Amino acid sequence: MVELSRLASTRGSGVGEILHLLRDGVPRTRSEIMEITGLSRSTVSARVDTLISLGLVGPAGEAASSGGRPPARIAFLPSSRIVLAIDLGATHGTVAITDLAGTLLDHTTSQLDIAAGPEAVLEWAATTGRQLLEAGGRPATDLVGVGVGVPGPVEHSTGRPVNPPIMPGWDRFDVPARLRRTFDVPVLVDNDVNILALGEHATAWPDADDLVFVKVSTGIGAGVVAGGALQRGAQGSAGDLGHVHVPWHPDSTRASDDDRDLEGIASGPAIAALLRERGIDAHSSADVVALVRQGNREALALVREAGREIGAVLASVVNLLNPSVIVVGGSISRAGEQLIAGVRETVYRRSIPLATQHLSIVQSRSNETAGVTGAAIMVIQAVLSTSDAWDLAGP
Structure with missing residues (x-):
């Protein structure tokens, strides 16, 4: 196997265009690639030979012959390399190994406290990742990169968290540099909602070029996919839905002068606080979910109202971005249909008809490994970019 550092020397050679074509999993002959791309024989x-030498594509049988020797087909080999994916939450962490198609090969989840600080948490992540690699019997040269999701704002260009509210000690910490002490490959970092959006888009809605993923849990955030690509904004703060001040509307049960932001009104802790005001013991998102599943009327009504408030903000998002799909995820969404019903109720009523004509508002289809899937896809998209950004393959 040729070492990954050789990818850097192919930058600008155009091999990424052919690799992108073959990544759909369809085996093709060289003649078929010529016909599709318009490139010369x-x-x-030359480009196919480069990809073969790198181990990224390989033989895939023969095509039907029109006379003479049957032409050989070639196909993308996603198992040729691997990605290490790390999903860090407030109280848990998941580490996984995937192939270049984002398919999970192995993963493990443990309880942790993100407030323990970056050194302790990243030491656990690095040690766990190294153990998974050793258990899988893969050499270090097979690893193309590490993807990390964290529960706070991230300056994606540097991989540094910026003033993360639930991550004391992490502000401006150089996450990539810390992990490169163990893994001599590119390390990409993003916030947890963005990697969830990447995972949901790739696995459940690959044909939706315009999608908004909304996570409703301890906080509220959104990942925006537009034109088929994740949109991070100028500094990486795009999608910060939770800090949008919610406009009062006639259907709201709030006072007309209540100008709190969405997170302060409709997140899990906010709903729990309203339940406590009504004499019901609830202190967290998990408590809210448990009460809804038990059929508690107060909890059901408040979750539905939270959905309406989220919908009031999303109506403006729909008018502005015109997505074809809004996916609602996070712990509160898993309590049942009440949250999404409230979102739909407001969005369809308050958005312009053209924007909602073919809009689907659905619950997330992802499971507990969605974060590591998205983190892996973030790395795969960067390293195997059609723009031939092979320089990402170097440390």
Whole structure:
């Protein structure tokens, strides 16, 4: 296997265009690649040979012959390399190994406290990742990169968290540099909602070019996919839905002068606080979910109202971005249909008809491994970019 550092030397050679074509999993002959790309025979042969030497594509049988020797097909080999994916939450962490298609090969989840600080948490992540690699019997040269999701704002260009409210000690900490002490590969970091959006888009809605993923849990955030690509904004803060001040509307049960932000009104802790005001013991998102599943009328009504308030903000998002799908995830969404019903109720009533004509508002289809799947996809998209950004393959 050729070492990954050789990818850097192919930058600008155009091999990414052919690799992107083959990543759909369909085996093709060199002639078929020529026909699709419009490239000359010699150019296709040179680029395919480069990909074969890197181990990224390989033989995939023969095509039907029209006379003479049957032409050989080639196909993308997602198992040729692996990605290490790390999903860090407030109280848990998941580490996984995937192939270049984002398929999970192995993973493990443990309880942790993100407030323990970056050194302790990243030491656990690095040790766990190294153990998974050793258990899988893969050499270090097979690893193309590490993807990390954290529960707070991230400056994606540097991989540093910025003033994360539930991550004391993490502000401006150089996460990539810390992990490169163990893994000599690119390390990409993003907030947890963005990697959830990447995972949901890739696994459940690959044909939806415009999608908004909304996470409703301890906090509220959104990941925005537009034109088929995740939108991070200028500094990486795009999608910060939780800090949007919610406009009062006639359907709201709030006072007309209540100008709190969405997180202060509709997050799990906010709903729990309202339940306590009504004499019901609730202190967390988990408590809210448990009460809803038990059929508690107060909890059901408040979750539905939280959905309406979220919908009031999303109506503006729909008018502005015109997504085809809004996916609602996070712990509160898993309590049942009340949250999504409230979102739909407000969005469809307050958005313009053209924007909602074909809009689907659905519950997330992802499971507990969605975060590591999205973190892996973030790395795969960067390293195997059609823009030939092979320089990401170097530390």
